[in-house]
Amino acid sequence: MQAVNVGLLGLGTVGAGVVDLLTRNGDEIVRRAGRDIRVTRAAVRDASKARECNTSNIDIGTDCYAIVTDPDIDVVLELIGGEAQAYDLVMAAIANGKHVVTANKHLIALHGNEIFAAADDAGVVVSFEAAVAGGIPVIKAIREGLAGNHIEWVAGIVNGTGNFILSQMMFEGVSFDEALADAQRRGFAEADPTFDVEGIDAAHKLAIIGSIAFGIPLSFDKIYTAGIREIAADDIEYAAEMGYRIKHLGIAKRLPTGVELRVHPTLVSEKALLASVEGEKNAVMVYGDAVGPTVYYGAGAGAGPTASSVVADLIDTVRMLSVDPSGRVPHLAFQPDQITHEPVLGATDFECGHYIRVQVADQTGVMAEITRLLAEMEIGIEAILQKDPSTAEDDARVIIVTKPVREGRLVEALDHIRALSYTREGVVHMRVAQFED
Amino acid sequence: MQAVNVGLLGLGTVGAGVVDLLTRNGDEIVRRAGRDIRVTRAAVRDASKARECNTSNIDIGTDCYAIVTDPDIDVVLELIGGEAQAYDLVMAAIANGKHVVTANKHLIALHGNEIFAAADDAGVVVSFEAAVAGGIPVIKAIREGLAGNHIEWVAGIVNGTGNFILSQMMFEGVSFDEALADAQRRGFAEADPTFDVEGIDAAHKLAIIGSIAFGIPLSFDKIYTAGIREIAADDIEYAAEMGYRIKHLGIAKRLPTGVELRVHPTLVSEKALLASVEGEKNAVMVYGDAVGPTVYYGAGAGAGPTASSVVADLIDTVRMLSVDPSGRVPHLAFQPDQITHEPVLGATDFECGHYIRVQVADQTGVMAEITRLLAEMEIGIEAILQKDPSTAEDDARVIIVTKPVREGRLVEALDHIRALSYTREGVVHMRVAQFED
Numbered sequence: 033m034q035a036v037n038v039g040l041l042g043l044g045t046v047g048a049g050v051v052d053l054l055t056r057n058g059d060e061i062v063r064r065a066g067r068d069i070r071v072t073r074a075a076v077r078d079a080s081k082a083r084e085c086n087t088s089n090i091d092i093g094t095d096c097y098a099i100v101t102d103p104d105i106d107v108v109l110e111l112i113g114g115e116a117q118a119y120d121l122v123m124a125a126i127a128n129g130k131h132v133v134t135a136n137k138h139l140i141a142l143h144g145n146e147i148f149a150a151a152d153d154a155g156v157v158v159s160f161e162a163a164v165a166g167g168i169p170v171i172k173a174i175r176e177g178l179a180g181n182h183i184e185w186v187a188g189i190v191n192g193t194g195n196f197i198l199s200q201m202m203f204e205g206v207s208f209d210e211a212l213a214d215a216q217r218r219g220f221a222e223a224d225p226t227f228d229v230e231g232i233d234a235a236h237k238l239a240i241i242g243s244i245a246f247g248i249p250l251s252f253d254k255i256y257t258a259g260i261r262e263i264a265a266d267d268i269e270y271a272a273e274m275g276y277r278i279k280h281l282g283i284a285k286r287l288p289t290g291v292e293l294r295v296h297p298t299l300v301s302e303k304a305l306l307a308s309v310e311g312e313k314n315a316v317m318v319y320g321d322a323v324g325p326t327v328y329y330g331a332g333a334g335a336g337p338t339a340s341s342v343v344a345d346l347i348d349t350v351r352m353l354s355v356d357p358s359g360r361v362p363h364l365a366f367q368p369d370q371i372t373h374e375p376v377l378g379a380t381d382f383e384c385g386h387y388i389r390v391q392v393a394d395q396t397g398v399m400a401e402i403t404r405l406l407a408e409m410e411i412g413i414e415a416i417l418q419k420d421p422s423t424a425e426d427d428a429r430v431i432i433v434t435k436p437v438r439e440g441r442l443v444e445a446l447d448h449i450r451a452l453s454y455t456r457e458g459v460v461h462m463r464v465a466q467f468e469d
Numbered sequence: 470m471q472a473v474n475v476g477l478l479g480l481g482t483v484g485a486g487v488v489d490l491l492t493r494n495g496d497e498i499v500r501r502a503g504r505d506i507r508v509t510r511a512a513v514r515d516a517s518k519a520r521e522c523n524t525s526n527i528d529i530g531t532d533c534y535a536i537v538t539d540p541d542i543d544v545v546l547e548l549i550g551g552e553a554q555a556y557d558l559v560m561a562a563i564a565n566g567k568h569v570v571t572a573n574k575h576l577i578a579l580h581g582n583e584i585f586a587a588a589d590d591a592g593v594v595v596s597f598e599a600a601v602a603g604g605i606p607v608i609k610a611i612r613e614g615l616a617g618n619h620i621e622w623v624a625g626i627v628n629g630t631g632n633f634i635l636s637q638m639m640f641e642g643v644s645f646d647e648a649l650a651d652a653q654r655r656g657f658a659e660a661d662p663t664f665d666v667e668g669i670d671a672a673h674k675l676a677i678i679g680s681i682a683f684g685i686p687l688s689f690d691k692i693y694t695a696g697i698r699e700i701a702a703d704d705i706e707y708a709a710e711m712g713y714r715i716k717h718l719g720i721a722k723r724l725p726t727g728v729e730l731r732v733h734p735t736l737v738s739e740k741a742l743l744a745s746v747e748g749e750k751n752a753v754m755v756y757g758d759a760v761g762p763t764v765y766y767g768a769g770a771g772a773g774p775t776a777s778s779v780v781a782d783l784i785d786t787v788r789m790l791s792v793d794p795s796g797r798v799p800h801l802a803f804q805p806d807q808i809t810h811e812p813v814l815g816a817t818d819f820e821c822g823h824y825i826r827v828q829v830a831d832q833t834g835v836m837a838e839i840t841r842l843l844a845e846m847e848i849g850i851e852a853i854l855q856k857d858p859s860t861a862e863d864d865a866r867v868i869i870v871t872k873p874v875r876e877g878r879l880v881e882a883l884d885h886i887r888a889l890s891y892t893r894e895g896v897v898h899m900r901v902a903q904f905e906d
Contacts, residue, residue, distance in 0.1 A: 167760035169614025177606025180780025330763035345616025
């Protein structure tokens with residue numbers, strides 16, 4: 033089937049991330065979407081500037097309007113950010129019958145009501161998954177995945193910069209200013225951090241969340257917003273003493289009298305899931321009357337995560353363009369003729385750490401013997417415990433966590449351990465896995 | 470627009486939950502979906518049995534085939550469970566041109582390949598969000614929300630019964646058998662718990678996850694599966710001593726040589742997000758090359774959560790039945806003419822707990838005075854700290870966390886506190902919120 037042509041407005045970090053992702057995963061994306069998705073044109077401020085992606089197949093110019101009016105462009109991808117110019121361009125794209133994908137929360141929070149009305153009139157779709165919580169598909173979860181629920185409240189850490197600052201204050205014991213400077217050094221915070229630390233960026237996102245959760249218009253200007261500048265390191269310490277963590281939350285809540293929409297520093301129990309979201313990560317908790325509490329966690333910003341949501345929106349748009357069943361979401365995510373038969377590996381091929389508990393006669397040198405045996409087989413030891421017998425009749429126990437090793441070799445080692453003269457029945461073995469949050 | 474007619478196969482706990490949810494949230498569902506969704510017929514084993522939902526508008530009989538062949542039925546909802554009969558009925562529904570929604574992981578894991586091929590041939594859609602992780606929209610996240618990613622691995626706690634047992638063993642110090650009996654008493658575990666504790670149920674779900682993540686056929690019979698019966702309370706204790714928690718995970722991982730699909734007890738760092746998923750809750754972690762790690766958390770079973778996913782699938786099906794733009798997912802989740810203008814409340818109306826830090830001259834009786842003042846205004850105290858001055862020149866500090874109170878009253882209390890003769894400049898005030906996980 034014919035490729036879908038995307039016109040890109042803006043080719044900065046996120047734009048380059050999108051071009052990169054469409055190139056790198058192009059084969060897999062067409063296996064899922066059923067059609068190729070190609071960025072054919074881009075408009076930038078300075079066409080001579082070097083770009084962070086391969087632009088050899090992209091016609092790069094400086095005229096945004098040439099793109100939104102180009103009859104060969106199916107979808108306009110707005111990534112210039114800001115408000116005024118983005119608004120004009122998106123409205124022009126809609127007027128020209130283009131579908132639009134944007135990552136611009138500022139634009140949607142302030143002008144979404146007009147933009148969506150225009151899009152509905154024109155019969156086009158404006159997608160904005162990347163506008164809230166970066167790579168986490170939380171708009172999809174609320175709009176579609178929880179569509180049967182009466183959503184009671186949503187509470188989210190939706191600004192990674194602010195969360196990074198609060199995590200640093202907590203764990204490094206630094207002041208707000210020091211943590212902010214650190215965030216700026218690492219590229220998490222803008223030179224002007226106002227939008228992040230004053231809660232304006234979070235309020236943009238909360239306006240969108242509140243609207244799709246409750247069926248109200250986007251109401252950015254009615255959101256109560258307080259920033260995190262006033263939080264002292266002492267407050268973080270006192271809160272911790274009382275069992276709380278301070279997080280900068282956006283909260284949308286439905287009450288019989290109306291709707292609460294608020295962004296402010298919030299003490300949450302240190303046992304709450306939201307309390308354990310650290311650094312620049314985002315998490316959104318959604319409470320539906322049928323499903324109860326659900327949480328969506330991941331990267332809230334950055335080129336890769338933002339591109340992830342932008343490309344998902346592009347794929348959704350491609351699927352929507354199709355009226356026949358093959359254009360729907362495929363049952364197994366990939367088009368039926370694109371299912372591959374990769375071999376499923378057997379247990380001996382697994383590579384991971386292992387937990388081993390060995391019951392042994394309480395005998396000097398047992399631990400040394402077992403560790404020597406593992407060392408000979410080049411199986412590294414991550415942690416080791418010896419438990420002495422509690423009564424004279426009991427056996428002792430040696431408990432070992434190994435470093436990652438191919439399971440075939442580990443099984444061989446276990447056979448050797450079982451064969452040792454002082455090993456008792458019942459060697460227990462479990463696997464260990466590491467999952468980078 | 471005309472209502473969508475749903476025929477229900479099976480009206481047990483989940484079926485009653487679906488009927489309840491469609492009734493209770495009917496107004497909101499039609500505001501989202503644009504069309505009414507009605508269960509008009511149901512087939513059950515015993516038509517005379519009392520049901521846990523209002524069945525006054527449902528034609529209840531015992532003939533499942535009468536439903537899958539009924540020309541007035543648009544969507545068949547399969548909730549009888551099991552494998553053989555469900556397979557025959559779903560295939561018959563497809564042959565009759567019906568769309569199907571099912572919560573049956575057993576059916577999909579074993580027969581999904583044939584079912585989806587038949588559905589694609591017939592031009593109908595079989596939806597199964599409820600088959601994995603109950604109310605968490607994780608199939609949607611993987612199939613659509615992360616569709617731009619090369620998914621590297623997925624690791625999930627996808628069996629609530631097993632996770633409940635492991636949590637009980639950890640926190641109550643009970644044995645596997647005691648924890649299982651407790652789960653059975655609370656209704657989390659079946660009388661025959663084999664599928665749950667041997668990892669078969671988790672493997673059903675992992676087959677689905679692996680397929681939609683990697684584009685391979687459903688491969689249930691190739692999954693390495695180990696249960697949790699052999700885990701001793703001692704192992705949980707030893708693992709904890711070394712900084713690990715034991716979780717029963719399903720892991721799908723893509724390697725250059727093939728695909729790993731495995732269900733087994735797994736030691737994970739106590740600091741990992743998956744380690745903090747307790748009780749009957751589920752969580753699925755998905756690692757995509759662009760987005761990095763993401764986590765989806767919520768209820769994995771139960772009538773409400775399962776109905777949440779089933780109804781979301783019904784709404785998706787309704788939207789797909791429409792070919793015009795108004796049938797798509799509405800921009801703001803609700804149909805454009807269904808946006809309501811509920812009042813957005815102001816800060817004085819918020820009701821929550823408050824953190825107050827007051828700088829005071831170090832003077833006997835200050836604490837008593839402040840607590841008396843709060844008591845007079847009927848503001849309860851959750852926690853209180855007094856920090857003595859570190860040098861003679863310093864002020865003392867009183868830090869209070871209040872119980873929930875309307876913010877207007879709290880602000881009034883703060884004014885009184887500021888007016889006290891020994892209060893210094895800079896009373897700090899933040900809000901406290903509770904979020905039930």
